[in-house]
Amino acid sequence: MRFFLFLFLTLNVESSIAERDDVKEFIEFAISNSDLDRDEVLAFIEDAKPSKKAVVLKNNQPEVKATWDSYRNTRVSATRIINGLKFLLDHKILLENVEKDFGVSKFYIVSIIGIETNYGRNYGSFNPLDAIFTRAFDPKSKYWQNELLELFKIAKRYNLKPKNMRSSWSGAMGLGQFIPSSYNSYGVDYNNDGVVDLMDSREDGIASVANYLKVHGWINNALTVEEVEIENRISSLSEFQIDELVLPYRINNFRTKITADEIKDGGLEFNENFSGKITPLLMHQSGKTRLFLGFDNFRVITKYNRSSKYALAVHQLAEEIEKKYYETI
Ligand SMILES: [Ca+2]
Numbered sequence: 001m002r003f004f005l006f007l008f009l010t011l012n013v014e015s016s017i018a019e020r021d022d023v024k025e026f027i028e029f030a031i032s033n034s035d036l037d038r039d040e041v042l043a044f045i046e047d048a049k050p051s052k053k054a055v056v057l058k059n060n061q062p063e064v065k066a067t068w069d070s071y072r073n074t075r076v077s078a079t080r081i082i083n084g085l086k087f088l089l090d091h092k093i094l095l096e097n098v099e100k101d102f103g104v105s106k107f108y109i110v111s112i113i114g115i116e117t118n119y120g121r122n123y124g125s126f127n128p129l130d131a132i133f134t135r136a137f138d139p140k141s142k143y144w145q146n147e148l149l150e151l152f153k154i155a156k157r158y159n160l161k162p163k164n165m166r167s168s169w170s171g172a173m174g175l176g177q178f179i180p181s182s183y184n185s186y187g188v189d190y191n192n193d194g195v196v197d198l199m200d201s202r203e204d205g206i207a208s209v210a211n212y213l214k215v216h217g218w219i220n221n222a223l224t225v226e227e228v229e230i231e232n233r234i235s236s237l238s239e240f241q242i243d244e245l246v247l248p249y250r251i252n253n254f255r256t257k258i259t260a261d262e263i264k265d266g267g268l269e270f271n272e273n274f275s276g277k278i279t280p281l282l283m284h285q286s287g288k289t290r291l292f293l294g295f296d297n298f299r300v301i302t303k304y305n306r307s308s309k310y311a312l313a314v315h316q317l318a319e320e321i322e323k324k325y326y327e328t329i
Contacts, residue, residue, distance in 0.1 A: 018045050022137055030149045036156060044152050047163045048133040054126060055138055057169040067239050068283040068309060075115050075313040076320060084110050084321040085328065087119040094206060098190070102210035103220045107325070109209050111318035112304060116177040123199070124168035124177075132171035132180070147171060150180035158195050165199060174198025175205025176212065186212040216303040217296065224297040225281070225315040227290055228270035234291070239284040251282045254294065254302040254311065263293075281312055 017023060023045060030041045088095060088110050095106040113119055124131075128151055135144035151171070155162050167173045173183060175198055187196035190207035197204050237245070242252075248266040250256045257277035264270065268280060268291055279294035292312060301311035 017048060018042055020137075022140055026136070026145050026148070029145065030152065034149055034153055036152055040156060041152065044129065044155065044162065045133075047129055049130050050138055051126065051130045051134045051169070054131050054134040054169040058135070066309075068285060068312075069239075071309050072285065072313055072316065076317045080114050080118070080317060081320045081324060083119055084114045084317065085324045087113070088321060088325060089328070091202060091206065094203060098207050098210045099220075102207065102214045104210040104213045104218050105220055105318070107318040107322040108213065108218075108224070108301070108314065109206060110321055111314045112209050112213075112301075113175055113206070114317060114321075115310070115314060116172075117175055120175050120202070120205070123166040123174065124172070126167050126169050126171075127163050128165050128167035128171045128173055128180070129162035131167050131169055135171060144171075147180050150184055154180055154183055158197070174208075175202070176209035178208065178212075182212065183208075186215055212304060213300055216300045218300045219297060222297055223274070223276075223293075223295040224301070224318075225295070225312060226272075226274070226293045228272055228293060230268060230270055230289075230291045234268065234282070235289050237282075237284070237289045239289075242282050242284060242289060245282070249280065251280045252308050254279050254299050254306070254308050256280065257299070260293070279308070281308060283312065 018027065027038070027041050027045065030036060031038055088106065095109065098104070098109065099106045110119075117123055132144060132148045132151055135141060136148045137145075151162055154160065165173060168177060170179070172179050178187065178198055183196065183198060186208055187198060187204065188207040188211045189196045189204060191201055191203035193201075195201075195204075196208070198208055199205075245251070247268070249258055249262065251268075256279050258280070259276075260270075260272075260274045260278060263278060263280050268282065270291065274293060274295075276295055279298060281292040281294055283290055283292060294308070294311065298311050298315065301314050302308065304314075305311070
């Protein structure tokens with residue numbers, strides 16, 4: 001009798017997360033917006049455990065706080081360039097097939113995978129169930145509640161256990177760190193085994209990164225970023241002074257899309273002419289302020305991660321890996 005009572009209490013404690021009012025509301029949303037039934041949703045939910053660590057990490061995101069130099073140094077490091085070359089050579093045929101099939105440069109695919117997961121070495125120390133549950137309810141977020149439902153759909157479709165999968169604190173999964181809605185929308189079953197497996201299949205992981213860029217408008221061999229020479233008055237600015245600059249357009253913001261003439265007329269002069277819409281990026285890098293021009297492909301990379309620094313780092317790492325590659329072959 002005592003044993004049964006104990007068992008009853010244990011079960012009761014474990015199922016309490018599904019009794020929360022905010023979680024109950026989500027359960028109804030999940031049932032009416034998917035083909036999952038109540039028992040399936042409950043089975044996932046009852047495994048979830050909110051993570052305090054994920055909340056702390058969310059409030060310290062490097063894209064917001066770091067200077068460009070320190071942001072860049074951790075991402076475009078000598079080690080990451082060498083490891084990028086190694087990853088490229090290890091998967092050369094696969095990457096070349098993907099490049100051909102999706103029309104996306106292998107150097108940028110490798111660069112993104114390098115920055116996201118150190119070429120598959122680091123898938124994060126969380127599981128997507130706890131990470132996304134935390135983002136969905138602490139504080140309440142409709143966006144992340146939808147991601148939680150997308151996660152359940154992946155788990156059901158491919159018979160996976162989200163608690164056993166790996167993710168970043170933000171719930172991004174696999175080689176290219178896809179959140180669940182991206183996994184469902186852009187994930188590719190490139191090895192044709194019936195499963196989009198971004199965790200253990202290099203084929204699926206690499207092709208899915210390429211597909212993401214393709215769907216968002218990548219044009220192979222078009223310009224991504226070009227650096228142009230600027231006058232000393234500008235190139236001697238410190239990182240702090242860049243922030244204080246008053247210009248008729250917003251710099252270092254991927255939402256700025258203007259012509260080369262508009263950039264020049266506004267005060268950042270350079271000699272070259274470029275057609276198309278440009279995002280002006282004025283960055284203090286290695287002791288000097290430089291002007292980088294971001295073209296359409298640059299803004300495609302910001303669809304992957306909504307940060308100008310992220311996209312510029314992806315470009316610079318891709319360039320360095322490409323340079324090493326042609327020195328090697
Ligand atoms: Ca597959």
